[in-house]
Amino acid sequence: MNNFIFQNPTKIVFGKGEIAQLANLIPSDKKIMITYGGGSIFKNGIYEQVKEALKKHTTFEFGGIEANPEYETLMRCVAECRKEGIDYLLAVGGGSVIDGTKFIGTALKYEGDPWEFLEKPIVVDQAVPLATVLTISATGSEMNKGSVISRRERKQKLFFFNDACYPQFSILDPTVLYSLPKKQVANGLIDTFVHVVEQYMTFDNKAYVQDYWAEGILKTLVEIAPKLMANQEDYDNCANFMYAATMALNGFIVMGVAEDWATHMIGQEITALHGLDHGVTLALVYPGVISVMREDKKEKLLQYGERVFGITEGTVDERVEKAIQATESFFNSLGVKTRLSDYNIGEDTINEIAERFAAKNFVLGEKRNITPDKIREILHHVK
């Protein structure tokens, strides 16, 4: 087990009916900017619940934060917040709205052009306090300090971390998932799954509890996915999905172990270039990563195959191959296609992505051996 430091101050308020708690969770003297996305909160009753809970608070609203939240949109909100003297941000949405709100909160306390702290290695540690009412389970942003922002004009998608961006609290009411489009449920399951494996599928870290915990989330996802796809209005299905998604990226399973974020890093470039859903890019890239890197990850792939999918028959190589196949089949079972050709993505994009990493001198993987050439190989594998 590696040495580590862990701290996560976010309060989780979980369960049906808990949105009403907003009234007690935000100090009454705050000037609150409520941020949201494309307007689904007006259709599913969440907006009314939030407004009802905050009827004695001073609130402003900023909507229209898009999937893969856009720098230009967010900068408009920053200007709005400055004008109104906002001192509390409430994100009502999924990962994009929450990530966008983390950016807004950080930008409000940052002197200079906010794009700097995304593009350059600049440490930010100030932000306007923020909280969330989660409406889509996927990114885990409701209980971590990370944020990913896009700038379409420059075809860029970049991330930053800020300790001050841990939400003060996040309200997780599983019933908000009842009306979520099926596609977003599938994407959320994939995003959660890939978050876990990127903190797990490396080598033997001699971290037994951490392994069992990662596998516990994966097994839960595999078990609930078909039930959830078949019946989205079942409270238990939604509660277990929502819980799993938050636990997958809040630091709980990564203490003392190696990480490999290659899939997210490569997937992010596909979104930047083609605008594909984040979850879809992960389903595309991940089978390529474990296929090409199977020698390095062999021990863990065997353990994963056995403990998550019950694969115990065959030679080592056969079991490894079965584990890779089972992973891709799981993504396919959610209705997501896992070949670049399914999305009309070809050689040009593969080259462009490899070159982007080469230009930045980036190597990926837990052993820092996923070079631009390996990235090319990974993408060819899933052509």
Added chain:
Amino acid sequence: MNNFIFQNPTKIVFGKGEIAQLANLIPSDKKIMITYGGGSIFKNGIYEQVKEALKKHTTFEFGGIEANPEYETLMRCVAECRKEGIDYLLAVGGGSVIDGTKFIGTALKYEGDPWEFLEKPIVVDQAVPLATVLTISATGSEMNKGSVISRRERKQKLFFFNDACYPQFSILDPTVLYSLPKKQVANGLIDTFVHVVEQYMTFDNKAYVQDYWAEGILKTLVEIAPKLMANQEDYDNCANFMYAATMALNGFIVMGVAEDWATHMIGQEITALHGLDHGVTLALVYPGVISVMREDKKEKLLQYGERVFGITEGTVDERVEKAIQATESFFNSLGVKTRLSDYNIGEDTINEIAERFAAKNFVLGEKRNITPDKIREILHHVK
């Protein structure tokens, strides 16, 4: 899954050599009271590491906090802290020192007789900031807000919770366990095991990740226990034990599920009356609890038997019995005897304990059906 609120602000600094981080973790202007126990920290080098790290800080010392920390001892430290104007407490020890320090920190901010907030249902939410350097893995106190205090003169052992008692940080260096007496390792493994089952062995809560996580800690304990008892100076064994013990009682596995603290409640009374080690009382009581309450806990006992001990053969009743036997055998394998007669505890004590719960009108268990009569039955079962 039940609705729940979760928040745990403690920072964990984990790994060999991390005690040196103390210098950066406590503000330099603090007047620190270092609290400790019987003096083992002078023999194993921990005292020197702490003093070296804090050589530029203003420190005072209070030693002699005993196992099952004593109210009178702690009140002497409270007086000492008042005299010196202490504004930071650093517990260097195991659960008893940490629990005692939580009491000291709370008493320093409490107006009136501090025994009140143990004996009466009084909510305390203030405390002098405290942190810990853990030297014994067992109670999980290093990452929670609970504390158990004894008052021998009155034969009482009572607990309290205080949100302000979450340690600001806890340093967990697994190498401190190398020199721990074998008996304390065994007690710590049992304490950790029973913490987990008391948050797990109830009924089906439809909380899949939580079940897997609890079982993951239990499996880890079962796997490492013989290795640890055989070779205590192995870093991996100690790191996994230390990690498991902290994760067992920090709120991570209890979100949204039922709890049954009967074993701790009954065991506490045995310690109050006979001074037995906390871990030993748990090993005594727990087999009685799951044996007498087997009908209520049947579903979970079957799942536990299969997932933790691989019990799949036999009728339902046989498998339940095997799971109970496997639990008691695990405790025995650590050199701990599990019958009251092994400790010369007889009918008088059984009656006294049942009467204490009757007098307080206490019923225990996840279904509030462990009445004083059931408590008598449980203790008879392990006579």
